[in-house]
Amino acid sequence: MASGASHLRILSLDGGGYLGLAGAAYLAELERHFNTTCHREFDLFCGTSTGAIIALALASGKTARQVCDLYKDFGPRVFNNPFPGSRLLRKFKGFVTSRYGNQHLRTALRGAFGDETLGSILRQRKFVVVPAFCLTTGRPRVFKTDHAEELTRHNGYLLRDVALASSAAPIYLPVAELRSPVESKLERYCDGGVFANYPALLGLTEALYQFKTPPAEIRLLSVSTPRSNLAEDPCASGFFRRRMLSRGICFWASSIGSVFIDSTSEIAGEAVRRLISSIGASEDQYERVVFRRPKGVDLDIASADATQALESIGTEEAAKGEVRGRMRKFFATKGVVYG
Numbered sequence: 290m291a292s293g294a295s296h297l298r299i300l301s302l303d304g305g306g307y308l309g310l311a312g313a314a315y316l317a318e319l320e321r322h323f324n325t326t327c328h329r330e331f332d333l334f335c336g337t338s339t340g341a342i343i344a345l346a347l348a349s350g351k352t353a354r355q356v357c358d359l360y361k362d363f364g365p366r367v368f369n370n371p372f373p374g375s376r377l378l379r380k381f382k383g384f385v386t387s388r389y390g391n392q393h394l395r396t397a398l399r400g401a402f403g404d405e406t407l408g409s410i411l412r413q414r415k416f417v418v419v420p421a422f423c424l425t426t427g428r429p430r431v432f433k434t435d436h437a438e439e440l441t442r443h444n445g446y447l448l449r450d451v452a453l454a455s456s457a458a459p460i461y462l463p464v465a466e467l468r469s470p471v472e473s474k475l476e477r478y479c480d481g482g483v484f485a486n487y488p489a490l491l492g493l494t495e496a497l498y499q500f501k502t503p504p505a506e507i508r509l510l511s512v513s514t515p516r517s518n519l520a521e522d523p524c525a526s527g528f529f530r531r532r533m534l535s536r537g538i539c540f541w542a543s544s545i546g547s548v549f550i551d552s553t554s555e556i557a558g559e560a561v562r563r564l565i566s567s568i569g570a571s572e573d574q575y576e577r578v579v580f581r582r583p584k585g586v587d588l589d590i591a592s593a594d595a596t597q598a599l600e601s602i603g604t605e606e607a608a609k610g611e612v613r614g615r616m617r618k619f620f621a622t623k624g625v626v627y628g
Contacts (some may be wrong), residue, residue, distance in 0.1 A: 297502045298619060300331040300347065301489035303554060304338025304482035305514025306458065306588025307368055310360045310596065311580050312512040313343055314603030316353035322613060323620035326352050328415070330620050335418040335492035337481040339514065341455035342398070345448045348415045349405055357600065363397035364591035376589065383460045389589070391453065391462050398449035407434045407451065408444030418491050420481030421454040424464060429484050431491060437499045445470025454478035461589060487511070487557035493564060504570040510619050511558070511575070515582035515602060576615055580606060
């Protein structure tokens with residue numbers, strides 16, 4: 290448990306590429322307001338894709354403001370679109386290879402985490418759950434600190450490798466190759482968002498199953514990335530209506546990823562809410578933070594305007610009095626900075 294806390298506090302962060310900056314800015318403003326850090330206040334950190342990067346950084350002891358600075362450093366270099374039309378050309382590139390490379394992300398993660406491992410986090414008495422999909426085995430993989438007797442395989446994984454594996458978004462970034470610290474075999478991974486973009490469900494399960502935490506002692510904060518509106522406008526034209534109903538790859542390509550990922554996040558969120566209620570916990574033990582998604586921002590847009598917009602989204606939401614009141618149960622403990 291975190292120092293001074295009587296409950297198991299879980300912080301969960303969704304996937305969404307550069308949109309993760311909004312969640313990091315939200316947490317940074319709460320850290321500033323309550324004069325503390327997420328590392329001090331939370332015990333279990335769960336994150337998928339971009340959320341994995343944030344979760345691992347916070348669990349390892351970084352402040353949310355340092356995470357914001359990390360994103361502003363690597364974002365424009367990873368999602369480099371130097372001239373108008375660059376993103377459109379990358380969409381065509383995505384038919385045969387990944388739209389972007391991951392070398393800049395590798396470099397940034399190496400600089401942020403060095404040779405720290407999941408075991409390094411466990412030695413700080415913090416715990417981690419990070420999903421990725423193992424292409425080598427064809428099965429989901431959930432990276433964890435070895436925080437239970439039956440967990441003995443993951444402490445040796447480098448944080449930078451786990452973050453790269455969970456954030457290897459299909460089409461956008463290359464598949465990540467990791468070497469198992471136990472068997473030394475090379476395995477290939479892609480983004481954990483293909484099956485668990487809403488890792489709060491994994492965190493709640495871990496709290497109940499592995500930690501045997503009584504429901505009344507669980508506190509769960511889930512932070513999304515800015516979500517798009519998946520609703521379609523009705524089409525009055527018979528010809529175009531038929532085309533939209535009988536769509537193939539070209540018509541689905543721009544939205545199918547969001548449909549799969551955002552819809553599963555929504556249903557998983559509702560499942561968590563119902564589970565919290567059914568196990569006898571009170572509804573205020575679970576908070577879900579969802580941000581609006583304005584035009585001009587996307588998971589692979591890291592321009593100066595997008596950066597400013599995402600930081601503003603997170604900061605302004607956390608600055609609301611009503612929001613601060615709801616967040617007090619997660620952040621207001623001793624009120625001292627933990628270094």
